[in-house]
Amino acid sequence: MNRAFKRSLVLIAVFAGAPATAETAPGEVTIDDMAVAQPVTAAAGDAINGRKVFADRGLGNCLACHVNSDLKNEQFQGTVGPALDGVADRWEAAQLRAIVVDAKKVFGPETMMPGFYSLDVGVDVAEEFKDKTILSAGDVEDVVAYLTTLKGE
């Protein structure tokens, strides 16, 4: 999908009378100094849904790589990434958003963490995932809202 076409989709969304859910397309998100200052969707993030997206194996699947004691009922938490207990004490919301959107733009190209709102992905993407981000803009904001609640180790 080219940039002009993506823009026109955004415009269509706007003109369809849904400004409350206006989204920034993945290619349009700017990561400045390890942070994404602006939310990627106009709707405020919902931390309760974010907690679900975080744990859902088909969505964030964050526990595959991260320990999070807030979800200690979930067995088998991964150790590939750092534990996320108290993560909100270590990162600002805008930084957490940047990490979720495209961790490679924050930690460098070698990080294992996928870009959850990026189309800068690997080769040979399977048909059903082509030109799609792992999370929707709304899911990203919900997860960021949830992460900001993980305070105090």
Place this chain on the structure above:
Amino acid sequence: MNKRTLAALVLLGASPLFTAARAEPVTETLEIDGEAMITEAPAPKDPPGHPFDVVKSGWLYREPDTRAMEADSFENPGMLNVEHGEEVWNTVEGEAGKSCASCHGDAAETMKGVGASYPKWNAKAGKPFDIELQINACRTAQMKAEPYKFDARDQVDLTAYIKHQSLGIPVKIDLSAGDMMSWWQTGKDRYYLRTGQLNFACASCHEKNSGNYLRADHLSQGNSNGFPTYRLKQSNLVSLHNRFRGCVRDTRAEPPKAFSDELMALEVYVAWRGEGLSIETPAVRQ
């Protein structure tokens, strides 16, 4: 203190609730029916550039009950496939009226060590052959039988039977033959190629994170010495190319076809990475 131990301590410090989360592979020794297996070996030095000092069998990363299952061939469910493979070995098929045994006799003698030396350069085909491709070449040229389709039960079980004749023998492939080195290089490129929406390479899990847990999966070095391997998750004996494709699919990519040049090259490279480890076929894994 090495870097990994340090990293583990940092992790443990950060998450007191999950102190058992990060774990080194066990240091136990594997004996299958009393015969010692090499589950740790110095990494091959030629060609240079192996990422590890010591190569380790995936057995060392598994849970105690899974390890015990492999150590006792009566408990190992993959041995049923090996027994079926033996029947296939002795079954006449095709217009030439031959079985494998017609030419190769007693596999315990003629196939001993063979599985440990594959994949192997095939001059006629101009590419490396694995056991599966060699079986199909025999079936077509010698037996005048149909080649097996990928992952046909007989193909997987016969491959396991042949590899099982090398049980305990260390993997050692001949990279000096034919054009093997260019296949090795292509396989290496593939190993580090990030695929799919999740943007992972083989190396993301099996090199940079081997020893870590991906959910319940204790990530191994991804060596191929136990294939075909009995995979508890699939309740089945699983071929190497089936697992290659499964791993690539898990990155949300369209995987290359079984026995394609991409996966044959990967097989060459992965076999080299695990040189020195005993053939454990049929290994038991998660």
